[in-house]
Amino acid sequence: MLLGIFSTVDAQFDGVELTVSRNNRIFSHSAGFDPGGNGASLRAHAVFKIYDLYKAKIGAELGANGIGNYLSSSMGAFRPIDLPGDKLSLTVGLTTQHGFAFFYPTGLYMMGFAEENTVYYHFKNGALVGLFVELRYFTSPGYAEISSINSFFDIQYGLKFSFL
Amino acid sequence: MIRFHPVFFFLVLFLSACSYLPEDLDKVNYDVIKEETGDYILISSSDILPDNAFLFVPGGFVDPHVYLCWMTELVNRYPEIAIIQIKVPSNLAIVNMGKVGKVMSHFSEIQHWTIGGHSLGGVVSVFALSDKPDSFDGLVLMASWATESKSLAEWDGNVLSIYASNDGLATTEEIAANKQYLPEAVELTAADSIVLSSNQTCYYRINGGNHSGFGCYGFQEGDNDADISREEQQEEMISLMIKYFDALWE
Numbered sequence: 152m153l154l155g156i157f158s159t160v161d162a163q164f165d166g167v168e169l170t171v172s173r174n175n176r177i178f179s180h181s182a183g184f185d186p187g188g189n190g191a192s193l194r195a196h197a198v199f200k201i202y203d204l205y206k207a208k209i210g211a212e213l214g215a216n217g218i219g220n221y222l223s224s225s226m227g228a229f230r231p232i233d234l235p236g237d238k239l240s241l242t243v244g245l246t247t248q249h250g251f252a253f254f255y256p257t258g259l260y261m262m263g264f265a266e267e268n269t270v271y272y273h274f275k276n277g278a279l280v281g282l283f284v285e286l287r288y289f290t291s292p293g294y295a296e297i298s299s300i301n302s303f304f305d306i307q308y309g310l311k312f313s314f315l
Numbered sequence: 316m317i318r319f320h321p322v323f324f325f326l327v328l329f330l331s332a333c334s335y336l337p338e339d340l341d342k343v344n345y346d347v348i349k350e351e352t353g354d355y356i357l358i359s360s361s362d363i364l365p366d367n368a369f370l371f372v373p374g375g376f377v378d379p380h381v382y383l384c385w386m387t388e389l390v391n392r393y394p395e396i397a398i399i400q401i402k403v404p405s406n407l408a409i410v411n412m413g414k415v416g417k418v419m420s421h422f423s424e425i426q427h428w429t430i431g432g433h434s435l436g437g438v439v440s441v442f443a444l445s446d447k448p449d450s451f452d453g454l455v456l457m458a459s460w461a462t463e464s465k466s467l468a469e470w471d472g473n474v475l476s477i478y479a480s481n482d483g484l485a486t487t488e489e490i491a492a493n494k495q496y497l498p499e500a501v502e503l504t505a506a507d508s509i510v511l512s513s514n515q516t517c518y519y520r521i522n523g524g525n526h527s528g529f530g531c532y533g534f535q536e537g538d539n540d541a542d543i544s545r546e547e548q549q550e551e552m553i554s555l556m557i558k559y560f561d562a563l564w565e
């Protein structure tokens with residue numbers, strides 16, 4: 152869907168966004184409420200302006216969680232909202248990811264959907280530093296043959312750095 | 316221009332590592348797997364937990380389910396213990412050291428603990444034990460050893476060290492070189508010969524076994540070929556651990 156948006160709208164490159172996050176599992180289908188540390192991830196996205204009020208991003212995530220390490224593509228759309236004053240802004244958006252968990256002898260497909268919220272601080276040179284929190288649903292259907300904990304909700308939080 | 320710190324490259328390298336998937340899951344007796352959460356797998360023959368538990372730390376970059384093949388059989392034959400295997404993000408326990416204490420605190424009904432692990436999981440077990448030596452009655456090392464920085468030479472407990480003659484990753488030479496950091500060594504020739512006294516380490520060599528044979532996950536890179544089957548190696552492990560737990564908690 153997002154690729155469709157990119158292909159049909161006049162998307163203008165808006166910068167690069169780097170993210171470092173900590174993951175915390177909160178709920179899994181088989182174990183129920185199951186809070187606990189669930190790894191970390193690094194993301195890099197290219198951000199594009201689409202329409203007047205929205206931005207989109209496309210990139211990759213390298214991370215670790217209870218299933219293992221993974222690499223996924225990551226795409227999302229979000230809306231920046233200015234906060235009072237000229238230093239802060241809020242973005243609210245949705246992202247989806249598809250990739251593979253790293254396993255021998257073969258990787259396992261994984262996917263995720265997330266709703267993310269970021270508060271950015273604007274520096275004079277145009278760079279942004281943000282604190283974000285997101286709720287993500289993560290699943291690896293193939294891992295169901297190995298473990299009952301193959302899908303879960305987790306909360307991710309961390310830092311974002313955006314550069315023009 | 317963006318400059319990346321060396322830690323960033325280490326992190327990328329670490330996050331890019333693959334884990335070994337389990338094999339032979341059809342041999343696992345799922346009736347004794349009582350609970351699995353994001354933090355642990357509980358294996359017990361009964362819904363009411365016994366007083367004794369074996370807390371197991373899996374090897375590095377190995378999916379924890381690779382050990383279920385022998386764990387479920389061990390619990391089947393020796394229902395006096397529960398096995399609680401910890402699970403960690405990335406399948407690398409050494410960067411999740413706090414998980415051992417967290418899982419233990421979840422099972423307050425367990426009276427007696429033995430900790431152990433395979434390969435790097437054994438090292439994590441040694442770290443956990445050296446931090447809280449009074450919390451554990453025993454230590455089971457599989458293709459692993461203690462190091463000078465976390466020496467257990469003076470620990471007043473009993474250690475079972477199982478290693479394999481064909482292990483290409485934890486060689487017999489390395490096991491021998493690090494004996495000084497565990498309690499006094501006693502070489503076992505058969506599982507039946509275990510007689511425990513405090514502050515000793517019982518070493519047992521599985522002739523023909525290899526590093527990969529301690530779990531069910533195929534052939535690990537850097538290992539040597541085994542001269543015995545995985546089932547034969549794990550049968551020796553199970554027999555040995557039953558005798559060890561029996562002697563430890565008799």
